[in-house]
Amino acid sequence: MKTFNILSCLLAVVVMGFSACDKKEEPTTYGTMDLTFDNRVGEDEVQLVSDSDTAFVYTNAMGQVFNLTKLGYYISRVELKTTDGKVYADEVTTGPMDEDVKGFYHVQEDKINTQIVTIANVPSGQYNEVTFTLGVEAEYVQQGATGGVLDPANGGWLWNWDAGYIGWAMEGRSPSSPKAAGPNNADNSVKLHIGGWKDIAGNSMMVNNVKRITLTFPSSVEVADDLSPRAHIHMDVLKAIDGHHMMDFSTTNGVHNPAAGVDVAHNLEGAFEVHHVHQ
Amino acid sequence: MLLFSKRTTTKPLTLFGLVVLVMLGGQSCTKDNTITPNVYEFQKPAHFPEPTYTFNNNELTEAGFKLGKKIFFDPILSRDSSISCGTCHSQATAFADQQLHGISVGIDNRLGIRNALPLFNLAFYKEFFWDGGVTHLDFVPLNAIASPFEMDEDIVVVLQKMRNSGEYTELFEEAFGTSTINTGLLMDALAQYMNRMVSANSKYDQFLDKKVTLTTQEQRGLQLFNANCESCHSGVLFTNQGYHNNGIDVVFPDSGRALISANPADIGKFRVPSLRNIDRTAPYMHSAKFFTLEDVLAHYASGVQSSATLDSRLIQPDGTLGIALSQQEQEDIIAFLKTLTDFEFINDPLFFQE
Known part of the structure; x- marks a missing residue:
């Protein structure tokens, strides 16, 4: 199937080759690390509500109140880095079968089991940085x-008309949004779908909103x-x-194409932090 | 790579040979040694570029092709089981819509917004649809299934119907070695059927191969084509795979490529379609504005309309719009375009509904 770990296999062969010549070295042991994704609105925990809910418990910097009915994102290609600079890359593969798809995590606020991402086969060591x-x-x-998690029949967030995946999305309502109710919208809806992965030379408007984010731990584990x-x-x-x-x-309440999502995508680079670690 | 080789695998043939010998019994001492090529293998025509499709993930096989064909013609894909892929993609018109349909007609007789493109040589394209929004063939059918004016069905329901039908489990097992019926394998099977649609044996191809000659008029048309049309309808695929405004409208309710690029400079630009089999794929243009090739050539000669994004190749140095072509020259070009029809392809029983 579709594997991208040829390089790591080669590396493994090289590493095994070396260790065969160096019998004194301790055998590598492995453990796991969990990444818990905890979604917040400022100081508050996220509480999703239904489309008909009229309580607007959150307030943005413009003083507009809003609520949230959906929230989630894809995390992929996770790398963990040790204090001495060694990088462990989580395996990433795709393919038509569920078991072919590795290293992609669809974190969704309404599915608690998606909020803990377990990275397995991590070589023992002292780690203080994650990149995803x-x-x-x-x-x-x-x-x-x-x-x-990429399968649209399995809840995957695929844009078919501009084929690619929605990387981050929030939906909710705000009295500030003038959006009228429609077949796919409640009254006053706010839907921000951030996608777009194309880098096209000579077209700065065909945007790549996929972001690589590095977070440092407050202390190593x-x-x-x-x-x-x-x-x-x-x-x-x-x-x-x-x-x-x-x-x-009042003006940004329906983002459904790559170009319209550029600003939120830029903001998202600073929306994640490692708040604390548990040893 | 084995994928693109014309060699057939030897092992099944050896077995086949044995079977033939057994079947022939003592009837004859002579045996036909002709090797039948594996018609289900993807074969790149010698004069074609390398394919863009990711065959390493989804190799063409006989069982996968046949499963893809069954799905292609199965209306189970649509909400009320009335519309299949084959409804709007008919082999007789090189898998474009039937010629009476300008804007394709989908479920509940709903009209779409564009003319259905033909299906062939898809393995060589980098983008799909009139606006190029889809960059991999596997994702193409998802649009037709979900579109409210095409099949209007949820992929989850499609898969459920296929699982319940009882007809598919065994076919998926044969094609992919699993009884699982899921989106990925459904897309892979359809892609196998469509990837096999290679059209490369028109009179023009045979002319390139020095097997036939063109008539004097066709040769004049070829010269005119190379001088006036080839910069967009370029190469052996007869498309530069670009997006251009060819002056068919002044305002664009369908903004075309700009829907994907978000660039105002792309408003009114649409994919340059291949001209292979063009005599079969009327009507023409994304909006099906023209019903005959004569209309199309007349448009380029004297009907081009000005708009902000009109392609500069359609503006002559003196400011006149269009391409200067006499009536005779238009007829000559049409004569050449008719040499691009691949009768073997549009009659190939391999693709027939079973």
């Missing part, structure tokens, strides 16, 4: 049909065969909508 992709990169979109630490990551909706660019829900 927010969204699905060109290399994987261009492999075609996929299963697992040790992975070992009997130690499974956890990094507790906050994703702050207010930073996504109030960061470099302030979203005004």
Whole structure:
């Protein structure tokens, strides 16, 4: 199936080759690390409500109140880095069967089990940094049909008309949004779908909103065969909508193409932090 | 790569040979040694560029092709089981819509917004649809299934109907070695059927191969084509795979490529379609504005309309719009275009509904 770990296999062969010549070295042991994605609105925990809910408990930087009915994103190509600079890359593969799809995590606020991402086979060591992709990169979109969390029949967020994946999305309502009710919208809806993965030379408007994000831990944690630490990551909706660019829900309430999502995508680069770690 | 080789695998042939010998029994001492090529293998025509499709993920096989064909003609894909892919993509018109349909007609007789493009040589394209919004063949059918004016069905329901039908489990098993029926394998099977649609044996191809000659008029048309049309309808695929405004409208309710690129400079630009089989794929243009090739050539000669994004190749140095072509020259070009019809392709029983 569609594997991208030829390089790592080669590396493994090389590493095994070397260790065969160096019998004194300790055998590598492996552990796991959990990344917990905890979505927030400023200081508040996210509480999703139904479309008919009329309580607007959150307030953006423009003083507009809003609520949330849906929130989620894709995390992919996770790398963990040790304090001495060694990088462990989570395996990433795609393919038509669910089991072919590895290294893609669809974090969704309404599905609690999607909020803990377990990275397995992590070589023992002292780790203090994580890097991940927010969204699905060109290399994987261009492999075609996929299963697992990318499968649109399995809740995957695929744009078919501009084929690619929605990397981050929030939906809710705000009295500031003039959007009228329609077949796909409640009254006053705010829907921000951030996608787009194409880099086209000579067209700065065909945007790549996929972001590579690196977060440093407040303190390092040790992975070992009997130690499974956890990094507790906050994703702050207010930073996504109030960061470099302030979203005004009276004008920005329906983002459904790559170009319209550029500002939120820029904000998202600063919306994640490792709040704390558990050894 | 084995994928593109014309060699057939030897093992099945050896077995086949044995079977033939057994079947022939003692009847004859002579045996036909002709090797039948594997018609289900993807074969790149020698004069074609390398394919863009990711065959490493989805190799063409006989069982996969046949499954794809069954799905292509199965209206189970649509909400009320009335519309199949074959409804708007008919082999007789090189898998374009039937010629009476300008704007394709979908479920509940709903009209779409564009003329259905023909299906052939898809393995060589980098983008699909009139606006190029889809960059991999696997994703193409998802649009027709979901579109409210085409099949108007949820992929989840399609898969459920296929699982319940009882007809598909075995076919998926044969094609992919699993009884799982899911989106990925459904797309892979359809892609196999469509990737096999290679059209490369028109009179023009045979002329390139020095097997036939063109008539004097066709040769004049070829010269005129190369001088006036080839910069967009370029190469052996007869498309530069670009997006251009060819002056068929002044305002564009369908903004075309700009829907994908978000660039105002792309408003009114649409994919340059291949001209292969063009005599079969009327009507023409994304909006099906023209019903005959004569209308199309007349448009380029004297009907081009000005708009902000009109392609500069359609503006002559003195400011006149269009391409200067006499009536005779238009007829000559049409004579040449008719040499691009691949009768073997549009009559190939391999693609027939079973």
